[in-house]
Amino acid sequence: MAKRQVMFTFPQERVKEPIIYNLGQQFKVVTNIRRADVTEAKGWVVLELEGDEKDIERGLAWVSSKGIRVDPVIGDIVEG
Amino acid sequence: MSYARALRCRKCGQEYPVQPMSVCEFCLSPLEVVYDYKAMAKTVNRDKVAKGPLSMWRYRDFLPTEVKEIDLGTGFTPLVKADNLGREIGLDRLYIKNDCLNPTYSFKDRPVSVAVTKAREFGFDTIACASTGNLAASVAAHAAKANMKACVFVPASVEPGKLIGIAVYNPVLMTVEGSYDDVNRLCALLVQRYHWGFVNINLRPYYAEGSKTLGYEVAEQLGWRAPDCVVAPAASGLMFTRIWKALDELSMLGLIEPANTHMFVAQAAGSSPIVNAFEAGSLHVLPVVPDTIAKSIAIGNPTDGQYALRIARQTGGGAGAVTDEEVLAGMKLLAQTEGIFAEAVGGVVVGVVKKLAASGAIKRNDLTVAYITGAGPRTQDTVADVVRPLVVRPTVESVEEVLGVPA
Ligand SMILES: Cc1ncc(COP(=O)(O)O)c(C=O)c1O
Ligand SMILES: [Zn+2]
Numbered sequence: 001m002a003k004r005q006v007m008f009t010f011p012q013e014r015v016k017e018p019i020i021y022n023l024g025q026q027f028k029v030v031t032n033i034r035r036a037d038v039t040e041a042k043g044w045v046v047l048e049l050e051g052d053e054k055d056i057e058r059g060l061a062w063v064s065s066k067g068i069r070v071d072p073v074i075g076d077i078v079e080g
Numbered sequence: 081m082s083y084a085r086a087l088r089c090r091k092c093g094q095e096y097p098v099q100p101m102s103v104c105e106f107c108l109s110p111l112e113v114v115y116d117y118k119a120m121a122k123t124v125n126r127d128k129v130a131k132g133p134l135s136m137w138r139y140r141d142f143l144p145t146e147v148k149e150i151d152l153g154t155g156f157t158p159l160v161k162a163d164n165l166g167r168e169i170g171l172d173r174l175y176i177k178n179d180c181l182n183p184t185y186s187f188k189d190r191p192v193s194v195a196v197t198k199a200r201e202f203g204f205d206t207i208a209c210a211s212t213g214n215l216a217a218s219v220a221a222h223a224a225k226a227n228m229k230a231c232v233f234v235p236a237s238v239e240p241g242k243l244i245g246i247a248v249y250n251p252v253l254m255t256v257e258g259s260y261d262d263v264n265r266l267c268a269l270l271v272q273r274y275h276w277g278f279v280n281i282n283l284r285p286y287y288a289e290g291s292k293t294l295g296y297e298v299a300e301q302l303g304w305r306a307p308d309c310v311v312a313p314a315a316s317g318l319m320f321t322r323i324w325k326a327l328d329e330l331s332m333l334g335l336i337e338p339a340n341t342h343m344f345v346a347q348a349a350g351s352s353p354i355v356n357a358f359e360a361g362s363l364h365v366l367p368v369v370p371d372t373i374a375k376s377i378a379i380g381n382p383t384d385g386q387y388a389l390r391i392a393r394q395t396g397g398g399a400g401a402v403t404d405e406e407v408l409a410g411m412k413l414l415a416q417t418e419g420i421f422a423e424a425v426g427g428v429v430v431g432v433v434k435k436l437a438a439s440g441a442i443k444r445n446d447l448t449v450a451y452i453t454g455a456g457p458r459t460q461d462t463v464a465d466v467v468r469p470l471v472v473r474p475t476v477e478s479v480e481e482v483l484g485v486p487a
Contacts, residue, residue, distance in 0.1 A: 004268075005108050009367060034108045035091075037364060044364060046108050071367050073108045075383025077264045078210040078235060079280055080315055080376025080425075080454075
């Protein structure tokens, strides 16, 4: 079992979709929301994912393909 | 013995023992070192600092390390009064903190010196980082000095010339075939799997504290006072937050009068998530996809962005961004007025100071400190167009001819 801490940033047209629910259902990933701020215009959610490494990867690829930006919670690691 | 007491979550306040760890288990926010300031206040004073070594380690009492420091001679860099540059942009009391003059040519030696010292203390034998240049060079150099192993990860797209300044210290240097995001992902996995000290991941709270010395030094060099205005660059925003933390601590400990410094964030327009949030009046920093020649601060998803933002707001400071053209102009202006050849980040800072002075956000008489955090030669091709030599024959006549000396 692997864990991954990520931030999703939703554009307006995706705010109403049950993305996180589907991520859990379709990819057998346990989603655990820690912080969030979602308005009708846009939103971000910080969450921890737990599951098989491959399932997490496939799930995140699917989330990205929906036009949602996926970032590591710890921010960008590659520095100047 | 240090005065570091615990790690504390910047968001929810949860505390953790001092250990290699950087994110709160509950809310996944960054952790920060907290100190026993009561005990610290009993021992620190101006005289004690003044008797210390001429390096950042004169502020040892304010840092979170227990063992003998791994030091290349970092810090206590010059604070110069920039009269020529000030005249150009309309500031009478402009100072430059010239942090190009560190052992590996950037301010990164400060946080890395603390991180590597802490890594040794925690029993790591390998230190690691992901970087496009400055950080990797600093980590590799400190590992050499500490007789530790360094593993540095560089995106394969980095200019080959930059690799020399890293490889010379003989780290394990890996160029990663993939995007920046791929390198981010890889390092996040490695830190879970290997017992390595990643300076900006599991050692990040300690790493951060090294940058406080940029604040202490300036206050001491100004005769123990805080500046009226500070302009400093931000990538992850970490250094910016620690300059403020340093001034705040000095006030709290009574080494300076209460700091009333206005803190201004400088970013390149092609990578300015913090400036965008400031201008939008937002509390959340939305990630961007960076595109700027100021590569060392091209970070789209800044870890400490919201904390840098908060400081800029709370101190009555601000935020400014400049285009790549303005960056190049800033680099040249700094070199040609003050004799300081900085990398593109210095051009960002000069460009932003200029804007802030022109808009009146910084007043002519404000004692202003601009932080120049990295030297030019590592990336000198950025300004290759300055080379326009006058070609002469080896005769006096030829020289006089091109100089326009009347015959
Ligand atoms: C020269 C230079 N200045 C400033 C910064 C910004 O540092 P921070 O990530 O702490 O905002 C960096 C590195 O990222 C840098 O290389
Ligand atoms: Zn927390």
